[in-house]
Amino acid sequence: MTSDSTLHLLATLLGDRLSVSKSERDNHGRSESHFPLTPPDAVAFPVSTEEVAEILRICTASNTPVVPWGAGTSLEGHALAIKGGICLDLSRMDRVIEVNAEDMDARVQPGVTREALNEELRSTGLFFPVDPGANASIGGMAATRASGTTAVRYGTMRDNVIGLEVVLADGRIIRTGTRARKSSAGYDLTGLFVGSEGTLGVITELTLRLQGQPQSISSAVCAFESLEGAVEAVIETIQTGIPMARIEFVDAATALAVNAYSGADFPAKPHLLIEFHGSESATAEQAELFGEIAKDHGATGFDWATKTEDRNRLWSMRHKAYWAILASRPGSRAIVTDVCVPVSQLARAVSETQADIEASGLPAPILGHVGDGNFHAILLMDENSPKEREIAKGLAHRMAERALALGGTVTGEHGIGMGKLGYMRAEHGEAWDLMGEIKAALDPQGILNPGKVVP
Amino acid sequence: MTSDSTLHLLATLLGDRLSVSKSERDNHGRSESHFPLTPPDAVAFPVSTEEVAEILRICTASNTPVVPWGAGTSLEGHALAIKGGICLDLSRMDRVIEVNAEDMDARVQPGVTREALNEELRSTGLFFPVDPGANASIGGMAATRASGTTAVRYGTMRDNVIGLEVVLADGRIIRTGTRARKSSAGYDLTGLFVGSEGTLGVITELTLRLQGQPQSISSAVCAFESLEGAVEAVIETIQTGIPMARIEFVDAATALAVNAYSGADFPAKPHLLIEFHGSESATAEQAELFGEIAKDHGATGFDWATKTEDRNRLWSMRHKAYWAILASRPGSRAIVTDVCVPVSQLARAVSETQADIEASGLPAPILGHVGDGNFHAILLMDENSPKEREIAKGLAHRMAERALALGGTVTGEHGIGMGKLGYMRAEHGEAWDLMGEIKAALDPQGILNPGKVVP
Numbered sequence: 079m080t081s082d083s084t085l086h087l088l089a090t091l092l093g094d095r096l097s098v099s100k101s102e103r104d105n106h107g108r109s110e111s112h113f114p115l116t117p118p119d120a121v122a123f124p125v126s127t128e129e130v131a132e133i134l135r136i137c138t139a140s141n142t143p144v145v146p147w148g149a150g151t152s153l154e155g156h157a158l159a160i161k162g163g164i165c166l167d168l169s170r171m172d173r174v175i176e177v178n179a180e181d182m183d184a185r186v187q188p189g190v191t192r193e194a195l196n197e198e199l200r201s202t203g204l205f206f207p208v209d210p211g212a213n214a215s216i217g218g219m220a221a222t223r224a225s226g227t228t229a230v231r232y233g234t235m236r237d238n239v240i241g242l243e244v245v246l247a248d249g250r251i252i253r254t255g256t257r258a259r260k261s262s263a264g265y266d267l268t269g270l271f272v273g274s275e276g277t278l279g280v281i282t283e284l285t286l287r288l289q290g291q292p293q294s295i296s297s298a299v300c301a302f303e304s305l306e307g308a309v310e311a312v313i314e315t316i317q318t319g320i321p322m323a324r325i326e327f328v329d330a331a332t333a334l335a336v337n338a339y340s341g342a343d344f345p346a347k348p349h350l351l352i353e354f355h356g357s358e359s360a361t362a363e364q365a366e367l368f369g370e371i372a373k374d375h376g377a378t379g380f381d382w383a384t385k386t387e388d389r390n391r392l393w394s395m396r397h398k399a400y401w402a403i404l405a406s407r408p409g410s411r412a413i414v415t416d417v418c419v420p421v422s423q424l425a426r427a428v429s430e431t432q433a434d435i436e437a438s439g440l441p442a443p444i445l446g447h448v449g450d451g452n453f454h455a456i457l458l459m460d461e462n463s464p465k466e467r468e469i470a471k472g473l474a475h476r477m478a479e480r481a482l483a484l485g486g487t488v489t490g491e492h493g494i495g496m497g498k499l500g501y502m503r504a505e506h507g508e509a510w511d512l513m514g515e516i517k518a519a520l521d522p523q524g525i526l527n528p529g530k531v532v533p
Numbered sequence: 534m535t536s537d538s539t540l541h542l543l544a545t546l547l548g549d550r551l552s553v554s555k556s557e558r559d560n561h562g563r564s565e566s567h568f569p570l571t572p573p574d575a576v577a578f579p580v581s582t583e584e585v586a587e588i589l590r591i592c593t594a595s596n597t598p599v600v601p602w603g604a605g606t607s608l609e610g611h612a613l614a615i616k617g618g619i620c621l622d623l624s625r626m627d628r629v630i631e632v633n634a635e636d637m638d639a640r641v642q643p644g645v646t647r648e649a650l651n652e653e654l655r656s657t658g659l660f661f662p663v664d665p666g667a668n669a670s671i672g673g674m675a676a677t678r679a680s681g682t683t684a685v686r687y688g689t690m691r692d693n694v695i696g697l698e699v700v701l702a703d704g705r706i707i708r709t710g711t712r713a714r715k716s717s718a719g720y721d722l723t724g725l726f727v728g729s730e731g732t733l734g735v736i737t738e739l740t741l742r743l744q745g746q747p748q749s750i751s752s753a754v755c756a757f758e759s760l761e762g763a764v765e766a767v768i769e770t771i772q773t774g775i776p777m778a779r780i781e782f783v784d785a786a787t788a789l790a791v792n793a794y795s796g797a798d799f800p801a802k803p804h805l806l807i808e809f810h811g812s813e814s815a816t817a818e819q820a821e822l823f824g825e826i827a828k829d830h831g832a833t834g835f836d837w838a839t840k841t842e843d844r845n846r847l848w849s850m851r852h853k854a855y856w857a858i859l860a861s862r863p864g865s866r867a868i869v870t871d872v873c874v875p876v877s878q879l880a881r882a883v884s885e886t887q888a889d890i891e892a893s894g895l896p897a898p899i900l901g902h903v904g905d906g907n908f909h910a911i912l913l914m915d916e917n918s919p920k921e922r923e924i925a926k927g928l929a930h931r932m933a934e935r936a937l938a939l940g941g942t943v944t945g946e947h948g949i950g951m952g953k954l955g956y957m958r959a960e961h962g963e964a965w966d967l968m969g970e971i972k973a974a975l976d977p978q979g980i981l982n983p984g985k986v987v988p
Contacts, residue, residue, distance in 0.1 A: 180768055180877035203772070223717045234715050236724070237692065252964040258873040259905040260689050261942035262678040262728055263960055264949055264986055265968045269691070269724035273717055290774040313635055317658070319745045319811065321776075356774065357822075360815055367812075418713040422635035450714040487716035494719055505718055509707040512975070513720045519974035520967070531719055 079162050080119035084140040088122060088164065091132055095123040095170075106165040110212075111153045112413055112467075113496060118145060118159035125170050127243060127251055127282040134280065135249035137164060137525055144247075145527050146276040148218025149191060151210075153414050154495025156222060156275050161528045166280060168217055174198045175283070182288045183240065183257060188217020188281050204288040207232035210491065211400075217281045222493035223273030227396070230449030231323040231355065232289060234491070239272050241285035246278075247521040257285060270516075275493055276527040278520045292323070292355035296365050297389040300377040301347040305329070305432075307376040308348050309425040312448050314371045316421070320364050322449055323355040326396050329432070331443035332403060336395045339402030344395060345379065350448070351396050353389075396445070403443050403456045410441075410458040415474040417481035418452040418490025427484055428453060431477055438469050452490035479504075494531050502533070534617050535574035539595040543577060543619065546587055550578040550625075561620040565667075566608045567868050567922075568951060573600060573614035580625050582698060582706055582737040589735065590704035592619060592980055599702075600982050601731040603673025604646060606665075608869050609950025611677060611730050616983045621735060623672055629653045630738070637743045638695065638712060643672020643736050659743040662687035665946065666855075672736045677948035678728030682851070685904030686778040686810065687744060689946070694727050696740035701733075702976040712740060725971075730948055731982040733975045747778070747810035751820050752844040755832040756802040760784070760887075762831040763803050764880040767903050769826045771876070775819050778810040781851050782903035784887070787858060790898055791850045794857030799850060800834065805903070806851050808844075851900070858898050858911045865896075865913040870929040872936035873907040873945025882939055883908060886932055893924050907945035934959075949986050957988070 089096045097103070098120045107117030124130045137144045143163025150157060159165055172189035179202050186195060193213045196205050210219060210226035218224075220242070225234035232238065241255025244267075254267035271278055302308040312325055328336075328351070333344040352368060354361040361384075369380060383389045404412060419427045428444055435442040435455065446453025457473055459466040478488040478501050488501040502510045514532040517524070544551045552558070553575045562572030579585045592599045598618025605612060614620055627644035634657050641650060648668045651660050665674060665681035673679075675697070680689035687693065696710025699722075709722035726733055757763040767780055783791075783806070788799040807823060809816040816839075824835060838844045859867060874882045883899060890897040890910065901908025912928055914921040933943040933956050943956040957965045969987040972979070 178875065178877065179772075181875040182772065183875070223721070225715055225717075229715060233692075236715075236721065237688075246967070250963055252967055253962060254964055256940060256942045256960070257875040258907075258936075258941040258945060259876070260680055260684060260691075260873060260907065260945050262680075262871075262944045262946050262948040263942045263953065264728070264957060264965070265733075265971060266678070266691065266721075266724045266728055267964055267967060269721045270971075273719070273721050278720075290772050292774060317634075317637065317745050319747060357818065359818055363812065363814055416717075418715060420633070420636040420638070420712040421714070422633065452713075452715065481713075485711060486713040487711045487718050489717045490713060490715050491717050493717040498718065502719060505711070507708060508705055509709055509722055510719070512701070512707055512722060515974045516720060516725075516971060519970045 080142050080164060081140055084136060084142050085120055087136045088120065088133060091129065092122055097121045106147055106167065107158065109155050109158055110151055111155060112411060113155040113158060116158040116160055118165035119162050121165045121167055123167050123170050127245060130166065130245045130280055130282050131249040131251055133164070133166065134245055134247060138248055138523060141523055141525060143525050143528050146221065146280050148188065148215030149213065151212035151214045152218065152222055152495060153492045154497035156493055156495035156530065158496065160496065169215065171282065177202055179204060181257060184286050184288055186216055186284055186286060188215060188284060190216050192216060192219065199288065203291050205291050206286055207289045208235055208238050216284055220272050220281055220284055221275050225491040227324045227326055227447055229447060230325055231321060236269060236272050238287045239268060239284055240287050242268050242271055242281055243283035244271055244279035245282055247523065247526050255285060275495065275531050277517055277531045278526065294358040294361045294384065295353060295355055295389065296361040296382065296384045297353045297392050298365060298380060298382045299349055299351045299392045299395065300372055301345050301349050301379045303347065303376040305348050305429055306425045308350050309448065311350065311372045311375040311377065313421055315368055316449065318367065318371065320367050322352055324353040325449040326351040326445065327448035327453065328395060328399060328445040329443055331441070332399050332445050333395065335402040335406040335443055336398055339405050340394060340398055342395065349395065351393060399445055400456065403458065407441055407458045409460065411461040413457040413459065413470045413474055415455050415457065415477055416489050416492040417477050417486060418450060419481050419484045419486030421451040423484040423486065424448065424451050427480055430480060431455060434473060434476055438473055440466060440469050440473065442473060450490060451486065496530065535597050535619060536595055539591060539597050540575055542591045543575065543588060546584065547577055552576045561602055561622065562613065564610045564613055565606055566610060567866060568610040568613060571613040571615055573620035574617050576620045576622050578622050578625050582700060585621065585700045585735050585737050586704040586706055588619070588621065589700055589702060593703055593978060596978055596980060598980050598983050601676065601735050603643065603670030604668065606667035606669045607673065607677055607950060608947045609952035611948055611950035611985065613951065615951065624670065626737065632657055634659060636712060639741050639743055641671055641739055641741060643670060643739060645671050647671060647674065654743065658746050660746050661741055662744045663690055663693050671739055675727050675736055675739055676730050680946040682779045682781055682902060684902060685780055686776060691724060691727050693742045694723060694739055695742050697723050697726055697736055698738035699726055699734040700737055702978065702981050710740060730950065730986050732972055732986045733981065749811060749813040749816045749839065750844060751809045751816040751837065751839050752807065752847050753820060753835060753837045754804055754806045754847045754850065755827055756800050756804050756834045758802065758831040760803050760884055761880045763805050764903065766805065766827045766830040766832065768876055770823055771904065773822065773826065775822050777807055777904055779808040780904040781806040781900065782908065783850060783854060783900040784898055786898035787854050787900050788850065790857040790861040791853055794860050795849060795853055797850065804850065806848060854900055855911065858913065862896055862913045864915065866916040868912040868914065868925045868929055870910050870912065870932055871944050871947040872932050872941060873905060874936050874939045874941030876906040878939040878941065879903065879906050882935055885935055886910060889928060889931055893928055895921060895924050895928065897928060905945060906941065951985065
């Protein structure tokens with residue numbers, strides 16, 4: 079519980095940018111996933127780093143939990159104030175501070191969204207490549223080490239954040255990294271805060287690596303007779319060194335859901351969707367090489383596109399997948415799980431998961447970022463059926479265990495939040511204790527997003 | 534000082550794999566750079582993780598410093614036992630444990646050298662791309678976050694180590710990361726240990742990301758009228774998205790030193806050396822595009838090569854540069870400095886450094902990994918002249934200060950060791966204290982490589 083005196087101090091600092099209204103608290107107590115409503119005691123809307131620092135000093139003095147909030151698009155309940163306290167909504171710190179076109183980097187505030195940033199970059203010929211699907215905030219994407227469809231080419235947030243400004247629990251403001259492309263000057267604090275889910279500090283500024291907008295983009299979709307054929311094609315493509323910008327897998331159930339949703343007529347088979355970025359001749363050559371490899375592994379029904387509108391049509395299968403899947407069972411709610419395995423184990427991980435889903439009776443299409451070995455199941459359950467909820471949770475649980483048994487991780491890109499905390503010991507062993515020791519050193523009172531990530 | 538009882542316990546554990554001989558101690562008290570001989574009290578040669586853990590338990594119990602040692606090729610005195618204690622020589626833990634060709638990864642022990650690893654990988658069609666020049670150990674390369682000529686394409690050790698086994702100060706053995714290509718499961722401990730220079734734990738195993746050997750390699754060397762022209766060509770090449778595998782800068786002084794050393798006849802101008810990896814048509818296209826850009830910026834004397842022996846001849850300028858520069862002033866010793874700036878600031882950083890060198894009267898050729906904004910000066914001094922030593926140190930000092938003033942870092946790839954400790958506050962501000970807090974949490978007695986990296 080946040081004390082009245084703490085709320086008073088915060089209100090004095092922030093004026094009407096501190097809200098205790100039920101609607102604001104409820105807005106910040108919801109998640110995009112299946113977690114129950116968990117409103118914070120109040121919602122703060124800082125507009126500067128100094129305000130964030132002052133809020134943290136006030137909350138440290140009174141032992142009040144502080145939970146940073148970006149765009150609220152996380153899937154594992156990361157930003158829910160499960161121990162009460164203040165929700166720190168950073169959406170009003172949303173400026174693009176500086177774009178250095180020559181160095182292909184930008185300094186931004188954490189509240190800017192991915193789409194707003196790319197809109198602002200459009201005229202520079204540059205773009206920020208990490209694309210988790212949702213229009214998440216850049217700060218939130220860093221905090222959860224997000225990635226998505228383009229990670230196979232451009233990496234995750236770990237690879238695309240080169241520096242941070244962070245406010246620590248006690249209000250100290252630090253800067254990590256420089257604008258140099260690389261450095262060997264001491265511990266990689268940038269990398270430590272990326273993926274720390276608001277438990278070590280509050281990110282108040284980011285320096286991002288940008289990419290040049292590709293001269294040419296070429297996309298394709300093709301169907302495979304079998305999951306194994308699709309995965310083998312991906313492995314061979316990677317080994318041949320063909321630089322894919324995106325390579326996505328959707329299973330037959332997803333293809334059927336998209337057909338029903340948008341009147342498409344994809345065959346009821348597993349599909350790969352692929353995209354190449356580069357010069358016109360390079361993407362043409364890559365497309366041809368990929369086509370040969372894919373055909374060797376049983377691909378049919380190739381559909382290529384280089385024009386934007388045609389590409390968008392092809393990719394609609396992927397972009398509409400989540401909504402199509404939700405619509406395929408009206409009234410249902412989804413648990414969207416996320417695991418990542420070594421690519422050599424992907425076919426096994428997916429086919430065992432499909433068998434498990436089939437045996438469960440629950441509809442649960444599978445799709446994912448196959449170039450990274452990362453895949454999701456959209457577990458559709460009747461919210462009002464405790465039995466279906468249990469079945470869905472059981473499926474998600476066995477997916478996580480299977481990923482670990484195959485040498486993988488319980489989350490490739492969604493993060494730990496509340497949903498995956500129970501697997502940290504199994505994945506990390508004693509290294510999990512080390513995470514706790516680092517947390518205790520940086521946030522000895524444990525006020526930053528308590529109950530998440532660490533033991 | 535290491536107590537007799539500690540030495541006795543270690544000798545009981547290791548037998549003749551603990552040495553207190555003067556020659557072994559001196560061998561492990563030298564550095565490749567200008568630091569004075571600093572022999573440890575004893576040298577331990579463990580052959581297993583369990584032995585490393587037992588050594589650390591013994592040393593923790595007696596508060597004895599432990600300094601990990603790879604191949605002894607670091608340039609800033611990283612592995613010198615400046616507080617005495619035990620040198621932990623990991624060279625006998627040099628196995629390639631496992632290569633997963635399908636997943637393009639490998640598990641190795643820390644003592645394997647870069648060249649030995651690539652020799653073992655040759656038949657698999659894969660290679661480990663990080664190339665710092667020296668035949669360093671992989672463990673040492675991880676500990677200093679090394680990079681080198683290929684970082685512009687394949688990244689640094691930060692990007693190519695996906696998991697670690699680490700022994701902590703108290704003897705706990707932890708594993709970080711999985712074999713999955715990406716993960717959002719908690720703090721990035723792998724990234725924290727990479728670059729920690731043996732101050733947080735001892736790396737006893739690494740999981741590395743491998744690359745496919747390129748189908749075709751194309752190299753070129755060309756001269757520029759001006760430094761600015763060369764840098765502008767690099768910036769435009771990067772922005773155009775042409776994927777360079779290596780792009781190296783050498784100044785006129787280096788070209789002249791190479792001429793004198795190996796009978797070449799490079800013009801007395803700044804040069805770029807460039808390499809492309811990919812399919813035959815892709816590298817040909819990239820070479821052509823680069824050639825056009827380079828000519829726009831005043832490049833002349835293009836010499837292209839695709840055959841191995843011709844490439845080796847072209848690259849001899851780079852590979853022989855250090856020895857050629859040393860030979861250009863017989864009897865001299867070199868301080869090899871390392872800074873990294875945003876690429877847009879590179880021409881300014883290099884030309885101001887050249888002017889400073891010229892004013893100093895000391896010979897000091899400049900070369901570097903220009904695609905990253907990373908460059909080195911080889912400061913040639915008469916070892917027996919305290920005056921020249923002061924001049925050289927002054928030049929290196931102003932290079933570091935200049936790098937910071939231009940938004941860069943005091944070391945792009947060599948690390949902190951003893952040589953750069955004095956710049957940590959200027960580069961990191963209060964974030965340096967945070968590094969100290971993390972160190973204190975993980976190694977409360979401060980036995981791991983004391984006197985390095987942290988306050």
